[in-house]
Amino acid sequence: MEKYPNLAGKNILITGATDGIGKELGKMFAHSGAKLLLHGRNPKRLAAAMDEIYTDSGNKDLTPVLADFSSLNQVRAMAAEVAKITDRLHLLINNAGVYPSNKVITEDGFEQTLQVNYLSPFLLTVSLIPILVGKDQSRIVTLSSIGHRYVWDNIRDPQMRFFWRWVAYCRSKLLIIPMTRELGQQLSDTNITVNCIHPGVIRTKLIRFLPLSWGSSVHSGAKTVYNLATNPEFNQVTGKYIEKYKIAQPSPIARSQRLQESLWRVSLRWAGLTIPKGIIKPESKSNQNAR
DSSP: OOOOOOTTEEEEESTTSSHHHHHHHHHHHHHTOOEEEEEOHHHHHHHHHHHHHHHHHHOOOEEEEEEOOOOOHHHHHHHHHHHHHHHHOEEEEEEEOOOOOOOOBBBTSSSSSHHIIIIIIHHHHHHHHHHSSSOOEEEEEEEEOOGGGOOOOOOOOTSSSSSSHHHHHHOOOOOOOHHHHHHHHTTTTTEEEEEEEEEEEEOGGGGGGGTHHHOOOOHHHHHHHHHHHHOOOGGTTEEEEETTTEEEEETTTTOOHOOOHHHHHHHHHHHHHOOOOOOOOHHHHHHHHOO
């Protein structure tokens, strides 16, 4: 059996925890003794995943959190629910994602892949920052993809007039990188680190729709995310893109300062947020001692 660090007393939220990497991470963190908030959109599938995680680990400290990321109102309600469950979150793992076969416009007016894979995690992350701030370190880890290297951004077309599912997926993962870079900069005066990761080409349900017949195991993919989330080597690392276990340089588009600034403004507008540039006030680091 693999050995995991003792994370007793830590509160961890994993989105998309009903299958694939999310569920595997649930098992790994459950073995570490952490208190887990496990997100899913289907109550029956979430209950089944929680039963499986409990059976595997014996950890009873599992709390379900329901939300369909195709609805920004549900994401807002989820953030409020998490804040009621705990006043301190130590780790947020943005794992939830979709790869729809057809173009779908959500109730909020966005192409579904863009909203579920990018906009909803953005809204959730920003909404949870008040309970991520504290005297000890918190981490935000978001799953990106090496596929970001093969597409360009088009934030002026949130309904994706010319829909191609692979391009839509890779574009959503591309946007995660400048979002991560911007959040890393804005939270530099806090104890929150923000990084994103390509866990490898993994044999999850998504790969069945890709023109590939190979891939690494779900467990191996989860291990890369777990490493980023817990390894002390990443204590001072923020705003970075990781490929498996190493910091990597993303594509030129992904590291464009112009895109980073434009994306921040448009993401706030899309999400219905009015937060000015500078989520956390500079003096917040000293204020963390009160938590």
